[in-house]
Amino acid sequence: xxxxxxxxxxxxxxxxxxxxxxxxxxxxxxxxxxxxxxxxxxxxxxxxxxxxxxxxxxxxxxxxxxxxxxxxxxxxxxxxxxxxxxxxxxxxxxxxxxxxxxxxxxxxxxxxxxxxxxxxxxxxxxxxxxxxxxxxxxxxxxxxxxxxxxxxxxxxxxxxxxxxxxx
Numbered sequence: 001x002x003x004x005x006x007x008x009x010x011x012x013x014x015x016x017x018x019x020x021x022x023x024x025x026x027x028x029x030x031x032x033x034x035x036x037x038x039x040x041x042x043x044x045x046x047x048x049x050x051x052x053x054x055x056x057x058x059x060x061x062x063x064x065x066x067x068x069x070x071x072x073x074x075x076x077x078x079x080x081x082x083x084x085x086x087x088x089x090x091x092x093x094x095x096x097x098x099x100x101x102x103x104x105x106x107x108x109x110x111x112x113x114x115x116x117x118x119x120x121x122x123x124x125x126x127x128x129x130x131x132x133x134x135x136x137x138x139x140x141x142x143x144x145x146x147x148x149x150x151x152x153x154x155x156x157x158x159x160x161x162x163x164x165x166x167x
Contacts (some may be wrong), residue, residue, distance in 0.1 A: 005022075005023040005024065005025060005124065006021050006022060006126065007021070007022055007023070007152075007155075008020065008021040008022075008153075009148055009151075009152065011139070011148075013136055013139065013142065015132070016132060016133040016134070016135060016136055016138070017130060017131065017132045017139075017140045017141075018061050018129075018131040018139070018147070019128065019130055019131075019134070020126060020127075020128070020129040020151060020155075021126070021127075021128050021163070022126075022128075022155050023121075023124050023125065023126050023127070024124060024125050024127065024159060025123065025124055025160055025162065025163075026123075026124070026125060026160075026162045026163075026165070026166060027122075027123065027151075028089055028118050028119070028120030028121060028125045029083065029089060030125075030162065030165060030166065031118055031127060031144065031162070032089045032102060032118050033087070033131070033154075033165075034037070034091075034158055034161070034162065034165065035116065035127075036059050036063075036092070036161050037059075038054040038057045038067075038087075040161075040165065041054065041056055041057075041067075042067075043065070043161055044154065044157040044158045044161045045069075045094045045154060046069040046070070046157070047149075047150045047153035047154050047157065048153060048157055050070060050071055050072070050149075051066045051067050051069070051070045051074050052067055052068070052069055052070070053066070053067060053070055054066070054067045055067060055101065055135075058083075059083060059084055059092075060083065061083060061084065061086050062082075062083065062084075063083045063086070063087050064066065064080065064081060064082050064083065064102075064103065065081040065083070065094075066078070066079075066080050066081075066099070066103045068101065073118040076101070077098070077106055078098065078099045078100055078101050078103075079093045079096065079097065079098055079099060080096075080097050080098075080099035080103045081095065081096050081097075081103060081114075082095045083096055084113075089118060090094075090117065090118055090119075091115065091116060091117040092114075092115075092116055093113065093114060093115045093116075094109065094114050095111065095112070095113055095114075096111070096112050096113070096114050096131075097112075098109075098110075098111075108135060109141075110138035110139075110141045110142045111133075111134070111154075111167070112131050112132060112138070112142070114129060114130070114131050115130040115135075116128070116129050116132055118132075128163070129151075134161045138141075141150070144158040
């Protein structure tokens, strides 16, 4: 019998949060690496056919990640993450924002706090993304921009990539 991998997307407008639960057919160390190593992130952290280009990354508490999602036409959409807490292989938290290529935050766009947790279950890993916003308007703006579709496609992209990364 084939195991069905978990894939949930929950919007909580009362608390201005999005929760994404996703299970991947890979061990916890590999899934952690896929979320935290720029060489792997650049292969999947964008919905197809977009690509990701990391300008800088320092994965540690107080570190940052500056990257662009690049369209097939070459349009770049920059983002900046400030890591608040990094607990290797189990979780990280950070503040996410749209930015320019120098990491200057665009204050006219939504900003969110992410907590990403990783729980190994042998041959699979359960990942939960808890994304919170300061207010309902930012949450709704994010949803209107197609976040659900984009993050679903992005996580599907990782799911397709993982078998090629297994050692």
